[in-house]
Amino acid sequence: MATEQSVDLVDDDTVGWFTKAVLLAALTAALAQISIPLPGALPPFSLQPFGMFFAGLLLGPLWGGVALLLYVLVGIAGAPVFSNANAGLGYVIAGQGTGGFLVGFLVGTVVAGAIAHRRTSPRPVADLSIPVQALALTAAIVVVYAIGVPWMSMVTGLSLTRAAALMAPYVPLDLVKLGVAIAIVQGGYLSGR
């Protein structure tokens, strides 16, 4: 036919992981719209961590990483996918002092996926024990703050301890999100996928 080169189809398995990554990126973007701006200089309360949790648990380090990378790239390209419908490379760097958290989500997903699956091709979520899930997601939260807080200090010139103090109240909230995420997995709502 009129094709000039042979068509090199993406194999069906890859397409399956790819579309899951795409949807989790879209889900993270949608969850960012539910971020609640807090008064004063406080970063927004945000549901984005759920995107990171599910991407890590469902997709593993490779495709989970692709999901969050897509999320960040689409934001850089101008889609209003960050907290409060923000976008742009400038926002990824600065944010509301929160740019580092966006990068933290990406690295956190890779870490969570690596701990949960211990290989690049993910296992079924149903095969992951609760302690492994909890460990993986806790590590993801640690990574998010380990990148987000120093970054915040870099951007705002606040001392590290002051930035940490500002963010500390969010930690218990993020742990609640972690619990909800595991409950959703245990409820079987993600299995069979």
Added chain:
Amino acid sequence: MIAVRDLRYQYGAVTVLDGVTLSIPDGQYCLLVGPNGCGKTTLVRHLNALLTPDAGTVTVDGTDVTDDPVVARTQIGMVFQHPRDQFVAATVGADVAFGPENLGLDRDEIDRRVTAALDAVDLDGARERRIDALSGGEQARVAIAGALAMEPDYLVLDEPLVGLDWPARESVLDHLDALAADGTGIIVVTHDLRDLHERADRLVALHEGQVALDVPPAEALDSLPDLGIRDPRC
């Protein structure tokens, strides 16, 4: 030619296709009918290697589609039962261009095909419109244009007329006639044979996982009610 030989398929423990044999020569206009859940969608998905047979084979021009899906997917254009499931881009033009881009055609050729396909479904002006802001009928036509732009040898349409108003329905049917006249093979899945039974060359009815009827439409009409299909004349 598309040849389906002794095709079997089950979802879990439920057998849906239980030995379907069928061959569709180039350029034929064929209707596929049968009650809800009889396996029409399941069958047409095999033609495009979207499902893998449990037993039996599907070949397109001699190539087994499971071994080498490229031939099937480049030569058979598929319009899904739910058009909304089939879009991969945000705007009409980008979506219709998606198939040709993946064929690796050059930009001018892609442009020519997109223009021709949108023209064919009366959506010339809609290239920059967002798909999600279109009405149901317009979406159905974009889905058809996406398949046309591949310039496939065969076009498989799974209930393409559902939800279309009368003028839109007529326009799609006329376009299919034109394609058939140009030698494109057409397979239409439908519950509503009105207008179609006079246009098609052949009617295939599925029943209990097998081909229960395979004749020119005119000969089928009297036996349709026994298969749970409405006679379009009344």
Added chain:
Amino acid sequence: MIAVRDLRYQYGAVTVLDGVTLSIPDGQYCLLVGPNGCGKTTLVRHLNALLTPDAGTVTVDGTDVTDDPVVARTQIGMVFQHPRDQFVAATVGADVAFGPENLGLDRDEIDRRVTAALDAVDLDGARERRIDALSGGEQARVAIAGALAMEPDYLVLDEPLVGLDWPARESVLDHLDALAADGTGIIVVTHDLRDLHERADRLVALHEGQVALDVPPAEALDSLPDLGIRDPRC
């Protein structure tokens, strides 16, 4: 009685409903027709307070649905245009039971209703099946059953027969007849008037955001083609 008074609605800058006035007495069987994108779905979503009017009012038995949506929603059963949009549970039985549970009925009554509703759409055996493992037409039937099980005073169905096979279509239509005979008010949105025009009491056609025709179906038939709607007799 459902009363729509001077209803106006626009999506962004596009006016879809431009002063619709309509009242539907208890127990009436009413058809709502018009071409793709004329605002049928938009109108019926107002009856259930799923959209809030820009101007005008919708009342059900005297209560404004915007002020008190729960009354409207428990008295008006709704079947969405896209069945997949309407499911809230994973299995057929759980989904059909969802409405009755919200009415605070006891388990036996819920059970009776689920059974009766699934019976009406010929899906008795499918109670435990996963909805996303059903064919398109089977899903459409579950959506209908979900509304039937509410046993509401009014039933609003947005293109409910699309994708149904003939026996299922007949069965649903017969069930609607029985409900109408028992005093349920019925509103059916459709592009295909076959079988319906003899059953309904009234036909309302929308055109350019207003009611263009509001007469018994028999009197409407000759003027339908001018409104872009197919005459069911031919």
Added chain:
Amino acid sequence: MLSYRPDSTFAHRLDPRSKLLVQFGLAIAAVAHPTLPWLVGTTAFGLGALAAARLSPLAVLRAYRVVLTVLALAPLIAGIAFGPPWFRVDPALRSALYVGRILPVLLVSAAYLTSTPVRDTRAAVQRLIPGKPGQILGIGMALVVRLFPLVLADVREVRDAIHARGGETRPLWDRARLLAVRSLERTLDRSDRLSVALRARCFAWNPTLPPLSFARRDYPVLAIGIALAVSPLATV
């Protein structure tokens, strides 16, 4: 919010790759040099970028008002001391300088956002990253842009579905649970359907790439971008 606006300014006519490089370069330069001269210089550059995209600085500041308010509070927080004299000027000034150097980064970003359609960035990614990763990320970006409004619409649709059958009579937490679970299921369903669609439509590793080409005007811009990006090395 800042989003693409069709126009034909200098910024609009640049290749997205040049614009991306300048954006990165300026960000690196600004962050690496928290000094007053660099702050003045990069801010002037940022204003130049706005002019090239024919954007009013005031409108841009307004678009960033939430972000800027939050950032502007940082010097106050930095200055607060827990004991006399209660406010210390030095850390506050340091913080002000740090926050100030972010402003030009935001300005250049605003110029990029309004002059570059999302699909151009996608095309740039597909060309800058070779092979399969570039293809996956490029197509992936297009798909995410299409799907994220649909995921939001799904949530609304599920809410409507719950309401339409009298779900308001349920306890709030139960409704919230249903909404979350069902929305998530729909999202995963969508991914299954999307993968079927991509397969049916010949999703391939070697497609025709979106058209992009450097023009003469791009070369000085590229040079500036590279110079900015390596400026930290030069100063050391």
